[in-house]
Amino acid sequence: MLRKRAEGEERSNRQKKTGEERLFSKDIHVSNANLYYGDFHALKDINIDIPPERVTAFIGPSGCGKTTLLKCFNRMNDLVPDCKIEGEFLVGGEDIYKSKDVTGLRKRVGMVFQKPNPFPMSVYDNVAYGPRTFGIKKRAELDEIVERSLKQAAMWEELKDRLNKSALGLSGGQQQRLCIARALATSPGIILMDEPTSALDPISTAKIEELIGSIKEFTTVAIVTHNMQQAARISDKTGFFLLGELVEYGDTHDIFERPQKEETKRYIEGRFG
């Protein structure tokens, strides 16, 4: 018990000393990945390298495997029964399906969902949930983390006076930004976003896009979106998926201006999808 606490303090001291620097790198390398839901072959031979501290967008029609791939990066597919995964997933330099430390992985790889899912507790407790999971109990330390995370999510000013109010009382857009702050609270190197703005109005969407632009300075963002303008606006790299295959992957500019594959071109021009 004592040793654990000492370790925890040491870890947090180290974090303080080195600022945002962490032990793990922030890139993702996937090679020869295949995924099956029972008999259904959902991802086919995926190879992709996601660069650190950039925004990478996954686009493609519904059911093409974007979200499935995203959920591989923090092993959320483990929740799905009959899901079989093959291939190598190097997240931060570590083969995540060989390691048993799923919770540690999810600390380093945060996730934001399609629908805002704040817990039915106070704003403060929502943000402090992750740090508390990893054993941080001191009020002062938690206060610091909550403030930092809310500042990173550009919400500190609007929420600092209602930290003890229920998070369910916030508007949909605020709830989603709170979820981003909650994910930032564990200081992840990577954040996954699964259509984070599809349930929101245009103004809230704009705020979240702005936020993504600012967090990419210290975090890798992988985002699934149905909105092609959004991908074009915010991402540095874009991958186009079709029927479980990664059809094309490259710099966003190139994908939208000079797509190499016929399918990509047709999808971007809006001829199907």
Next chain:
Amino acid sequence: MEKSRIKEMCGKVVFAATAALCIAAAAAIFIFIIMKSVPALSETGLGNFLFGSEWAPDANDVYGQPLAGSYGILPMLVGTLTATACALLVGGSLGFFTAVFLSYYCKGRLKAVFSSVINLLAGVPSVIFGFFGIKVIMPLFNMLSPNGNSSGLLLTSVILGMMIFPTVASLSKTALEAVPRAYYEGALALGDTRDQAVFRTVVPAAKSGITAAMILGVGRALGETMAVVMVAGNSPQFPRGLFSSFRTMTANIVLEMGYAGEVQMGALFATGGVLLVFVAITVALLSLVTSEKKNGGRGGKKRGISLFGGRKICFAGKVFSVVSAMFALAFLAALIIYLLIMGLPHLSGQLLFGSYEYGGEISILPSVAATLMTVGISLVIALPLGICTAIFLNEYAGSKNPFVRVIRGAIDVLSGVPSIVYGLFGAVTFVTLLGGSYSIAAGSLTISVMLLPTVIRATEESLRAVPMSLREGALALGAGKLRTVFTVVLPSAMPGIIAAAILSVGRVMSESAPFMFTMGSSIQPMPEGAMSGGTTLAVLLYYLSGENLYTDEAYACACVLMLIVLLLNVAAELAGRALQKKFQGEKNAKKKSRRRRALEQAKENG
């Protein structure tokens, strides 16, 4: 990290173990009841037991010589089945039509009122039904009876019918409301009247759900004990007419258990065994009906029921629906008002807080104490076990796990076992285990087992209401399963779990049969501790109502019991509503407040 994995494993094992306990409990009930009945059955023979038409326990003749008794339960078997069938006729039809009324002929506040009526009726203790039967309905029926005494089949059927009514009504209502609205609209679009659309299209579509409701009603009627004992007359003979005295199997056990000799005792356990067979049959039928529902019903010979086709007949159905609902409301109102009028004036200080003297003054204080102790102990046991089992079923076990099917079967059995059989079970297990004498602890343990299905189902329902996205959110933040369950899922489900706890309190207050052979078979003085005997309020009412000496006290006791149970039910309903609000109500609440604001503005403007 290793440590947290061990913690997760331990959690899973604990949850699975509690779930396995349910299977053990269900199995133990069967094993003990059968084991205890074997000696008697081998003496009389199974055939003579089941088909013998004379029940005359061992006795001494006038010269003090022992007379070998005969133990045939056929009259009681027939009695139970006849009473159940008649009760189904009364309660089943009343329940069905009320459900139709609730789901298709009323809206808004009216619907809320009638739904509460059904819930409240479901919570009324069985002794109160019996008491009301003796005091109010019996005098009415006596006027019709040729010999001026109406305790018997008709009275029992009416009382039993009213008791199964809430079960049938609420489950049928759920089935009717699950029918897609499009069926109803489709029928209207084809030119049906509203009544025709309801009775020709919606009702047949909800057939399997309604059948399930009826089967559960039958299960409840088969197992009902205390109310029946109070109104059936209880002579061990075949029912010969509407006003003939008869005896059910459950009544047989209550009446004779207290002074039974060895063989007689065995025969009573065997009677319990026969009841268990009926339970097993209803559970099997139920799973058959519900699995058919899942498979979309049998195809092939589907004929519209031509009887329900015509406009006039469907209109008659509507009239029946309205009348049934009104009748239920009137019955509940009569029950409450009657008990208040008769009971409140007799609530004296002596009765509430005085001391109890054997054969002299009566006070309900010892019973209140005994009831509170029973409630406390049984909740401490049943709540953690039930909640852990529900967590295992809903959070850990996959739906395809064969273990889960066995657990669900065990829970169905536990909820179907008649309360009197729980009494028998408690008498041979917990009473023996705790030193062989009646005690509050033994009674509490018995009722804890009985509470398990209630707690598990209510908890599971509230766990299911917690959106999946919250669990995902916690897991994605690196929380383990245990942490997710305890910090996110359980707190979100808390109102539902509180409702389950309140319902359990109500259940303990209203049960009486399981306490008769575990806590003491006569009125007990102030309990000195958990190991001394006790008489709960409901049991006290049963004893008082049998003695004409204490009529006023009986009324007062019934009034107190009724009020407590009603309050608990209202509280449970409020807690349940809070749960709904937590997840769906956010927007609605805002809308409401906006509406209210608009109203206020309108008022200000004149």
